Amino acid sequence: NAGVTQTPKFQVLKTGQSMTLQCAQDMNHNSMYWYRQDPGMGLRLIYYSASEGTTDKGEVPNGYNVSRLNKREFSLRLESAAPSQTSVYFCASSPVLDKYYGYTFGSGTRLTVV
Amino acid sequence: EDKVVQSPLSLVVHEGDTVTLNCSYEVTNFRSLLWYKQEKKAPTFLFMLTSSGIEKKSGRLSSILDKKELFSILNITATQTGDSAIYLCAVLADSWGKLQFGAGTQVVVTP
Numbered sequence: 001n002a003g004v005t006q007t008p009k010f011q012v013l014k015t016g017q018s019m020t021l022q023c024a025q026d027m028n029h030n031s032m033y034w035y036r037q038d039p040g041m042g043l044r045l046i047y048y049s050a051s052e053g054t055t056d057k058g059e060v061p062n063g064y065n066v067s068r069l070n071k072r073e074f075s076l077r078l079e080s081a082a083p084s085q086t087s088v089y090f091c092a093s094s095p096v097l098d099k100y101y102g103y104t105f106g107s108g109t110r111l112t113v114v
Numbered sequence: 115e116d117k118v119v120q121s122p123l124s125l126v127v128h129e130g131d132t133v134t135l136n137c138s139y140e141v142t143n144f145r146s147l148l149w150y151k152q153e154k155k156a157p158t159f160l161f162m163l164t165s166s167g168i169e170k171k172s173g174r175l176s177s178i179l180d181k182k183e184l185f186s187i188l189n190i191t192a193t194q195t196g197d198s199a200i201y202l203c204a205v206l207a208d209s210w211g212k213l214q215f216g217a218g219t220q221v222v223v224t225p
Contacts, residue, residue, distance in 0.1 A: 102162055108156055
């Protein structure tokens with residue numbers, strides 16, 4: 001099915017461990033985004049990539065790095081996980097057309113850092 | 115600092131009731147306001163509103179934007195248990211597609 005694929009769906013890390021969340025879209029969208037969702041706080045932007053080869057910080061980038069490997073893939077890396085990074089992570093993509101900016105979201109990664 | 119505020123944060127209604135959700139915003143360079151529904155997993159797109167006063171409808175859901183007073187409402191009529199979800203409001207305020215989300219409204223519809 002066309003859409004945004006995120007892996008893994010669940011992950012438990014120990015404090016200080018590293019991991020990469022993978023995201024791929026097959027809709028030929030230019031822009032991709034990583035958000036985290038915490039109870040009562042909506043979705044907050046971590047990093048985004050407006051086009052292949054570019055990345056930029058969002059609202060809460062500290063503790064994260066990203067790579068836009070190609071047009072399809074946008075990964076999020078936690079170098080040294082902290083309990084404050086326990087959250088649900090969503091990847092999204094958008095065509096960013098003049099008339100439509102709606103996102104297509106991946107199914108999310110539930111990350112717990114202990 | 116850009117801000118999107120949703121109210122109420124949560125509500126419980128009975129099947130058949132009408133629900134009105136509010137979203138107010140303070141952003142520079144407003145472009146559009148979007149509504150999403152989130153059940154157990156990822157948010158799904160409901161509406162995008164760009165112009166004031168034009169109601170968008172989809173079945174029992176409708177939404178309208180007031181750019182003068184900087185708010186939007188989402189109405190759900192004749193609610194069903196399947197409408198139970200978190201409803202997210204988001205504002206687009208730049209040309210890169212970045213969305214600023216509100217905290218969401220948790221709606222619970224009881225039989």
